[in-house]
Amino acid sequence: MSDPGQTRADYAYFQPMTTRWMDNDAYQHINNAVYYSFFDTVANNFLIEHGALDIGKSAVVGFIVASSCSYRKPIAYPAKLDAAFRVNRIGTSSVEYGVAVFEENVTEPAAFGTYTHVFVERESGKSVSIPEKIRSALELARVTG
Amino acid sequence: MSDPGQTRADYAYFQPMTTRWMDNDAYQHINNAVYYSFFDTVANNFLIEHGALDIGKSAVVGFIVASSCSYRKPIAYPAKLDAAFRVNRIGTSSVEYGVAVFEENVTEPAAFGTYTHVFVERESGKSVSIPEKIRSALELARVTG
């Protein structure tokens, strides 16, 4: 990917995220795993807000098959954050998101990465073509290079 | 409760629990909230092992309505722990558990507390009389004073 998401302008959707005392680990920074929790929260927030996901009822849901993160600057509770989201690529049954975490009022991300959802039938776990309602929502967050 | 669960002999069921790097918070001890994760894990482990809970299928499940913990001694990752479980009281639709965390090979608990489950229909969330299969499992862990 030629554009790794280095500024706020590279993203389509933002959500504020509050940090928690226990997010800081023994090195007094937010633990690396917690970033993925910000990432899947902003992705699901986007889907829910755009009518593409009902957590309890949707017959088709996104399962994560791959994720990655580059950590650029340590951050620590009680920081206030903005999680950022965009769609990098849409395939037949999968989509790659670009995700990032910014400190409030900071332009460069503290961390950024990717998430890949494969859409599956919730009951069977089998992959399916992305339903049109979800696809059209995802198109709204597509950022073209 | 006259017997607050001060030794291993006060409990009916034990499960080893591994700790995780991120369990330690900024003070380099296992965060207070993580103990409750040990507690509900040992309680659910007991129910699952005794045929009283199928996470995905049981029509009746336990919802937690109250919990408490007394912390006696700080512990830290990479400690190996034993979580302990017993039944304090069984009512019509609810049960109070006694729960504790011990460091491996240590007799006094690092922390101990209580958990109260109300059994509800999963779909409606309405409380029900404890089904016989669950009640008979719980009786196995009842510790009488």
Add this chain to the structure above:
Amino acid sequence: MSDPGQTRADYAYFQPMTTRWMDNDAYQHINNAVYYSFFDTVANNFLIEHGALDIGKSAVVGFIVASSCSYRKPIAYPAKLDAAFRVNRIGTSSVEYGVAVFEENVTEPAAFGTYTHVFVERESGKSVSIPEKIRSALELARVTG
């Protein structure tokens, strides 16, 4: 305690808290242990904002020795929450907080409980009289019945 903290008016300090996808457990509600993470976050937020705690530097810090929670109504991600805080009792070296979680725009708490901090020297872990700077901050959140 005659007043268990049943309305927003019972609390002295509030902080918005965002929820996360992974807060929901297999029953699709916010897991019981996560509430304690809201509780210690609002308590530490209060201390930090009032100059009573520097996470990395304070020589005297609060260790939790007891906690409890009553859960009144299940809540689920993506709910937006307000965590609430007050001081119930101040002793020589310890303080009991009243804490609660409210859904946005809801008057009754989804859950409420208590947290007891003992103040200790960070290095030795030995309890100390509550330093004057901390005590005067705590007095600001004391709610009298």
Add this chain to the structure above:
Amino acid sequence: MSDPGQTRADYAYFQPMTTRWMDNDAYQHINNAVYYSFFDTVANNFLIEHGALDIGKSAVVGFIVASSCSYRKPIAYPAKLDAAFRVNRIGTSSVEYGVAVFEENVTEPAAFGTYTHVFVERESGKSVSIPEKIRSALELARVTG
């Protein structure tokens, strides 16, 4: 990387990990972020056991600058897991680990990925050449293709 760590034989070090009730998210599988918690636990377990890390005292510690995971098969609490670890590459101040999670008695990983530690002075956060004691420990887990 030509060898993505597809079997237990690809790893040098294993640690059993217990799962927790709250690891399962609303889809009743272990949440994607939790895998990273297994990963940094097994990496730090290796360093601690080989005398390369004292969490509270080491002057040089590893900060994570990149991580990735491929998820192959959903797993769920109450699964018992083995976390696996190896060293992929050692540089001047950084090291890339290969990490994986296997279900007990299963040969193929449920998930596998990479973790990159940069070694820094704890106080300043500045990167340093990997100290000899740490480097010689890491060499023990190097798996050559």
